[in-house]
């Protein structure tokens with residue numbers, strides 16, 4: 001799917017053209033980054049590449065606090081992707097898996113749920129559920145960085161069923177609670193990036 005040498009060159013060049021079309025995962029720190037990350041570059045033997053943030057997160061990687069993968073532009077790599085996958089991504093983005101399940105989503109797309117899972121594994125590198133999880137957390141993180149909304153509003157707007165769920169998944173990926181994060185970085189992370 002991804003060519004290691006092309007990805008590695010883009011990473012070493014910090015090439016903005018590739019921003020969002022794949023992510024750099026650092027095996028030693030278990031953090032994943034955008035190609036443009038300003039942090040010191042890891043050795044070639046310590047990196048691996050993922051086509052999407054969801055795929056990196058599915059493998060246990062955590063988003064970098066410096067380059068903020070959730071702020072990467074939408075990948076143009078999807079242009080060649082199947083319409084069904086694109087439609088599924090849009091529906092998930094609109095919350096199809098926040099309250100509903102895979103079967104319902106697959107039915108809306110007119111395919112079986114196993115076929116849907118296979119398509120996701122092939123094109124996204126993660127399951128639909130993992131994609132929904134990553135998208136929720138990314139939405140919440142952007143709201144945390146760019147708004148002054150209350151935690152309960154952020155959780156709700158991002159698609160979480162409860163603040164507890166929001167807290168748990170934020171803690172898992174950022175090693176701190178959303179309130180600790182907000183205290184540390186303020187409402188507008190751009191100032192400090």
Ligand SMILES: [Zn+2]
Pocket residue numbers: 032033034037038039064065066067068
């Ligand atoms: Zn980074």
